[in-house]
Amino acid sequence: MGVTFLHTADLHLGSPLRAVEAASESLAERLQRATHEAFRRVIQVALDEDVDFVVVSGDLYDQKARSVYANEFLVNQFKRLEDADIPCYVVHGNHDPLGAGAEKLPLPDNVHVFGADDVEIVLYPTDDKPAARIMGQSYGSQWESNALYYHYTPPDTAIPNIGLLHTGLDPNGQRYAPCGPSDLAQKDIDYWALGHIHTPRLVDGAPAAYAGIPQGRNVGETAVGGCLLVEVEAGSDPNIEFVPTSPIVWQEIVVDLETASTDGGSHLRNLADAERYLEERMIDLQNADQEALTDALGVPIADTDWAPEGFVCRWTLSGRGELFEALDEEATDVLATHLRKRWQSMSPFVWTESVRDHSAQPLPDLETLIESDEIISELVELTNEIREDDEAREELRGEAGDLWKWQTEEEHEDVPEEQLPLNDKRLDQLIDRALTRSIDELVTRRNNAN
Structure with missing residues (x-):
């Protein structure tokens, strides 16, 4: 028997959409509330889908100092879950570490915040009749150089094990809980609910996913924001669907x-x-x-x-x-x-x-360049000689590397997926492209020098 839950992360409450010049008053208001509206929609998804619980994988707030408005909004959204008898499990990340700020208003009783000292385990719905095991550890400070994943060690695999982790998924990174997909895969965790990366994506090589940010904050975050609906059973691959929420x-x-x-x-x-x-x-x-x-x-x-x-x-x-x-x-x-x-x-x-x-600026036509520029004229002449020289063409085929698979006009053999077909026509196209880029670079450098 499995569980269905909603995975969200990187809410960044208190962060308005930025870098909008000359915005009218009505647009500015929309931008100001977009981050909050996106999370309100996330909670609505949890209610509409009647999920068993919600997990939040870090960066609830945009800054270490929680604003009263953002804190009050978060409390009210969690109360909507409480009214529907839906628990919520939370870890804090690098933007809102536990040791750097305190909630202005207490969170509802349905919310469990994992501490920063060690990995904690909570059983859903009760210790007596558990249907899932949720594990997590918050950041205690802005940087977390410890490999937190190592301590996610569930006692058994009889029920689904779910790990909340805020990480850059970089085994060599020294700031955001360093680890790689293979590290996560070796643990008895059925689903890793990850935070920190703002684009939703599935992780190759591990039962893990990033929910992404519910609402992009600037032009560097062009992906549609949202959350993940997850169904998971013990010992089985999770079923994951992305739900858009960004206004x-x-x-x-x-x-x-x-x-x-x-x-x-x-x-x-x-x-x-x-x-x-x-x-x-x-x-x-x-x-x-x-x-x-x-x-x-x-x-x-x-x-x-x-x-x-x-x-x-x-x-x-x-x-x-x-x-x-x-x-x-x-x-x-x-x-x-x-x-x-x-x-x-x-x-x-x-x-x-x-x-x-x-x-x-546009390049002059090739004929004009050949007539007016001795270097370009010699370059075109050399290119034409290469195109007609069988030995030179054979050498170019060798220089093309393993990416290309040579085929004659008479051959119709399948080309491996990791290679591209190369024939005489395609080789001529590559020669022409090299010539065009060379001329483009020459003209650009001369224009910049003038």
Whole structure:
């Protein structure tokens, strides 16, 4: 017989979404409450799924000093669980170590906080009739250099053993409970509920997972936030599903000027083209469904009706194109301002955090470069000689390495999964790409020197 529970971590209560420039008052309010709203949704998932219990794997608060508001909010959310007779088991992490701060308000009786002195064991639901064993140890200070996992040693495997651990999962790390997947796998733990990494993911080589952060806090945390629903039986692999909860999703979208084009197929030439193109991408975000937004996570996704309230976007213009000539700091600021004017009329909203210019001027066409530049002319001539020289091609095939598997036009043998097919046509493409990159680097260095 197994148990079903909710795994969450890295709440970072008290941390508003940051780095949003020129936000209106109404948007600023949404951003301010997003972190709390995400955790309220986490608790609602636990109630809707009627889980046996909830585990929190560290960093409940964003800072060592707990704010009264964050503490009161946390107490109220845990009371919702208490009213439903759902216990909650908590470890503290590097942002909220036990030795650095105290709760302003006491937590409800349904919450058990694991101490920092040693690994503790709690039996669910009672010591007399246990259905699961929960083990945990909190951080006592900001850094934890001890290999805490080593002391997670359950007395038996008759019931599911669940370990709460806040770790960077780096065996060489000296700050965040050093260990690796193989270390976790050797313990008789049926599920390791991990915290510290803010992107949800399953751990290869161990029955372990990171729940991720319920709500990303800045443009560096673009993954959809949420929690994990876990079903586990003693001696069996856990069944894990990710449940999205973040009301706001950060996006960093790179626009390649070499491929981006307007509806008519023309490349972006001026700010009007750029604005129309980015508005189209904003509409794409509005129309994106849950599957599209969570597909990159690599974690099984629960069937829910979740949808974001909105997106906060950083647009980065990169690559070479005509638009380069129209871009400077003032231009990107104006472009961002124009895009922001539309956010209130959109549902879900799309707010532009900033527009960044990482573009470069277009390269002259190859014929012009050959005629005007002796070095590039010699480089092209040398490349053509290599392309026609059988011995040189044979040498290039050898230099390509084990990543490539050579195939002639007549061969149709299967290529191993760890290799890519290489033939004469593909070799010509690689030679052309090497030439283009070499010319690009030469021109870039000369432009930078001028």
